[in-house]
Amino acid sequence: MSDLLSEKTPIRARHIRPGEGQAVEMKTGQLLQIQTLQGKQVADFVAFTQGDTDEFLSTSVTRATNSSIVPRPGMTLYSNRRQPMFEIVEDTVGRHDMLYACCDPVRYEMLGAPGHASCRVALTEALTGYGIDYDRIPPPINWFMNVAILQRGELEIREPLAEKDDYVVLRALKDVIAAVSACPQDLVPTNGSNPTDLAVRVYRDEPLPSPPEKEDGQASAERAGAAAAPVVAINRTARPARLRDTAEATVYRVE
Amino acid sequence: MSDLLSEKTPIRARHIRPGEGQAVEMKTGQLLQIQTLQGKQVADFVAFTQGDTDEFLSTSVTRATNSSIVPRPGMTLYSNRRQPMFEIVEDTVGRHDMLYACCDPVRYEMLGAPGHASCRVALTEALTGYGIDYDRIPPPINWFMNVAILQRGELEIREPLAEKDDYVVLRALKDVIAAVSACPQDLVPTNGSNPTDLAVRVYRDEPLPSPPEKEDGQASAERAGAAAAPVVAINRTARPARLRDTAEATVYRVE
Numbered sequence: 001m002s003d004l005l006s007e008k009t010p011i012r013a014r015h016i017r018p019g020e021g022q023a024v025e026m027k028t029g030q031l032l033q034i035q036t037l038q039g040k041q042v043a044d045f046v047a048f049t050q051g052d053t054d055e056f057l058s059t060s061v062t063r064a065t066n067s068s069i070v071p072r073p074g075m076t077l078y079s080n081r082r083q084p085m086f087e088i089v090e091d092t093v094g095r096h097d098m099l100y101a102c103c104d105p106v107r108y109e110m111l112g113a114p115g116h117a118s119c120r121v122a123l124t125e126a127l128t129g130y131g132i133d134y135d136r137i138p139p140p141i142n143w144f145m146n147v148a149i150l151q152r153g154e155l156e157i158r159e160p161l162a163e164k165d166d167y168v169v170l171r172a173l174k175d176v177i178a179a180v181s182a183c184p185q186d187l188v189p190t191n192g193s194n195p196t197d198l199a200v201r202v203y204r205d206e207p208l209p210s211p212p213e214k215e216d217g218q219a220s221a222e223r224a225g226a227a228a229a230p231v232v233a234i235n236r237t238a239r240p241a242r243l244r245d246t247a248e249a250t251v252y253r254v255e
Numbered sequence: 256m257s258d259l260l261s262e263k264t265p266i267r268a269r270h271i272r273p274g275e276g277q278a279v280e281m282k283t284g285q286l287l288q289i290q291t292l293q294g295k296q297v298a299d300f301v302a303f304t305q306g307d308t309d310e311f312l313s314t315s316v317t318r319a320t321n322s323s324i325v326p327r328p329g330m331t332l333y334s335n336r337r338q339p340m341f342e343i344v345e346d347t348v349g350r351h352d353m354l355y356a357c358c359d360p361v362r363y364e365m366l367g368a369p370g371h372a373s374c375r376v377a378l379t380e381a382l383t384g385y386g387i388d389y390d391r392i393p394p395p396i397n398w399f400m401n402v403a404i405l406q407r408g409e410l411e412i413r414e415p416l417a418e419k420d421d422y423v424v425l426r427a428l429k430d431v432i433a434a435v436s437a438c439p440q441d442l443v444p445t446n447g448s449n450p451t452d453l454a455v456r457v458y459r460d461e462p463l464p465s466p467p468e469k470e471d472g473q474a475s476a477e478r479a480g481a482a483a484a485p486v487v488a489i490n491r492t493a494r495p496a497r498l499r500d501t502a503e504a505t506v507y508r509v510e
Contacts, residue, residue, distance in 0.1 A: 059315070060356040060394035063410065065365075069354065070408030080390060082361035099324065099354075101315040106337035110320075135335060139315035139394070149404060153325030153486040155318065231408040232487045 004090060004169060005033060010201035016043075018195030019117030019184035021126035025050060026172040029205030031089065034143055034180055035167035037199055040160040040192030042183040043143040044102050044119040046127075047085060050175040053132055055079045057086070059098040059139045069149075070231055071096045071141060076173070080138075085176060090169035095161045095231075097145035102137060103185050111187050122181040130177055142183070143168050145190060149232050159192045259345060259424060260288060265456035271298075273450030274372030274439035276381035280305060281427040284460030286344065289398055289435055290422035292454055295415040295447030297438040298398040299357050299374040301382075302340060305430040308387055310334045312341070314353040314394045324404075325486055326351045326396060331428070335393075340431060345424035350416045350486075352400035357392060358440050366442050377436035385432055397438070398423050400445060404487050414447045 010033075014022040018041075026032060034043045049055040058080040063069050065078050072094070077086040102123065108116035124134045144162040147155050172178075182198045183191055265288075269277040273296075281287060289298045304310040313335040318324050320333050327349070332341040357378065363371035379389045399417040402410050427433075437453045438446055 054390040058356065058394070060354070063354050064356040065362075067410045067412075068408050069404065069410065082356075082359055099315070099318050101313065101319040101337075104337055107320075135309040139313070149324065149487060151487045153323050155322045155324065157322075232404060232406045 005031065005201075005203055008203050010203055012202040014180075014200045016180060016182040016198045016200060018182045018186075018191070018197070019122055021119070021122030021124075021179055021181035022200055023126040023130070023177055023179040024200060024202050026176050026178055026202055027205070028172055028174055030172050031203040031205070032086075032170045032172065032178055033167050033199075033201045033203070034170075035199045035201075036144060036162050036164060036196070038196035039164045040144070040162055040194070041196045041198055042097075042145040042160060042185070042191055043198050043200075044123065044140040044181045044183055045143055045178065046123055046138055046140050047176045047178045048127075048130065048132065049079065049085075050177055053130055053136075053177070055081050055083070056136075056138045057141070058082075059141060062141075063098055069098055071098060071143075071168075077141070077170070084173040086170040086173055088168065089171050090167070092166045093144060093160075093162045093168070095144070095146050096168070097142040097147045098139075099147060099155065100140075100142055100145065100157075102140055102181075103183060103190075108187075113187060116187075117184040119181040119183050122184075123179050126179045126181070127177070145183075147231075151232075157188055157190050159189050260286065260456075260458055263458050265458050267457040269435075269455045271435060271437040271453040271455060273437045273441075273446070273452070274377055276374070276377035276379075276434055276436035277455060278381040278385070278432055278434040279455060279457050281431050281433055281457055282460070283427055283429055285427050286458040286460070287341075287425045287427065287433055288422050288454075288456045288458070289425075290454045290456075291399065291417050291419060291451070293451035294419045295399070295417055295449070296451045296453055297352075297400040297415060297440070297446055298453050298455075299378065299395040299436045299438055300398055300433070301378055301393055301395050302431045302433045303382075303385065303387065304334065304340075305432055308385055308391075308432070310336050310338070311391075311393045312396070313337075314396060317396075318353055324353055326353060326398075326423075332396070332425070339428040341425040341428055343423065344426050345422070347421045348399060348415075348417045348423070350399070350401050351423070352397040352402045353394075354402060354410065355395075355397055355400065355412075357395050357436075358438060358445075363442075368442060371442075372439040374436040374438050377439075378434050381434045381436070382432070400438075402486075406487075412443055412445050414444050 047057040061078040075088045076084045079085050102119040104118045104120035144160045146158045146160045302312040316333040330343045331339045357374040359373045359375035399415045401413045401415045
């Protein structure tokens with residue numbers, strides 16, 4: 001359970017099964033929590049400005065403005081107009097992807113699985129009511145996706161480091177439509193070869209309890225370790241160490 | 256001079272000064288050459304399908320489909336619909352960027368230089384006649400841009416490895432509108448702190464001479480060395496070796 005959110009009640013909550021997508025509206029200052037419910041599950045995430053969907057979350061502007069390919073707590077996520085859209089408030093994992101496109105029907109055709117569910121289609125369906133079609137789904141942030149970069153720039157998809165109940169929390173810096181899909185990829189290790197469910201919750205912009213500090217040494221150390229884990233893989237055979245085996249948090253009830 | 260193109264006459268040629276952009280139309284099979292004219296100059300590159308500009312070159316799909324962040328000869332560049340748009344035919348440098356957004360007016364405001372020319376505006380102006388506005392400029396491929404990735408995923412902009420007359424050649428795999436800007440960034444090392452001119456040429460889809468092999472050992476070795484240069488920087492102080500000091504090719508006359 002999130003330190004910041006543990007005493008609060010969400011104003012919106014969604015349970016997302018693999019291959020499904022959900023869109024939620026958020027006002028400036030509201031918090032979005034994206035959480036794994038069983039374990040190693042990737043959440044493809046896109047967002048648009050309410051009332052002006054030509055502005056959307058841009059991974060390329062976010063990478064460029066932060067000089068980083070790795071989302072980290074405190075980082076601002078930017079739009080295609082280089083305007084702040086979100087701040088990353090909490091992150092229990094420290095390993096996410098801002099490089100990969102959504103999986104899509106052509107990707108699955110290439111993998112010999114035509115007709116397979118995909119994030120691109122799931123997000124399109126979730127955003128249909130906002131007039132956003134397939135071609136306008138931008139490159140996503142893939143929360144919990146674990147991509148190693150090898151020395152010549154090769155990308156290698158590995159099992160997520162996320163375990164059951166891991167999560168990220170984002171604060172909206174403008175009024176947005178956020179959409180999340182639970183990646184249905186079961187042919188490569190994207191989701192630990194076993195796609196599972198996600199929870200998405202929106203919380204009001206109310207005074208929050210201060211994040212715990214000294215008394216939460218173990219969790220803080222784990223988080224710092226995760227945030228510092230190398231993204232770059234020097235040795236093809238070396239795998240990043242598992243950061244922690246489990247999280248004991250209670251599953252939050254969702255609608 | 257390009258081995259493949261040395262005996263051919265371009266059907267379109269453009270000279271691009273820093274802060275300017277140019278769009279050229281290409282039919283399937285035609286070749287596009289993007290060349291530095293003085294030296295360490297980045298070329299921001301975007302492309303759209305003729306007659307259906309909702310389809311455009313996607314760096315995120317290109318990275319995902321190739322499992323690589325580094326453009327290399329033989330690589331296919333894909334659209335947002337995961338359809339082939341270009342093949343990389345030649346590359347005399349081997350170091351380019353597919354991570355950074357175009358520089359834009361907000362970027363220069365952040366750098367204390369409001370009103371500075373930018374690639375985003377230059378590409379928008381070049382594409383105005385095709386109904387493509389500022390918000391629809393996709394993440395570019397930044398030819399000749401040299402970005403090192405440090406171990407925690409930090410990005411570091413370095414001087415381009417490209418020297419005078421270095422180039423890339425792309426073959427169009429569908430009918431496209433390609434647009435190139437000469438990056439005017441002079442506040443960070445993107446263009447070796449000295450933006451200079453580019454040439455862009457389109458060649459017909461005619462039978463091409465075979466690429467030289469054994470008899471061009473020196474150049475081939477240089478190219479192989481460039482293609483193999485690590486993208487990932489392990490040591491902040493280690494800089495990649497200069498690949499070659501000069502190229503003796505004649506400057507091609509452009510319109």
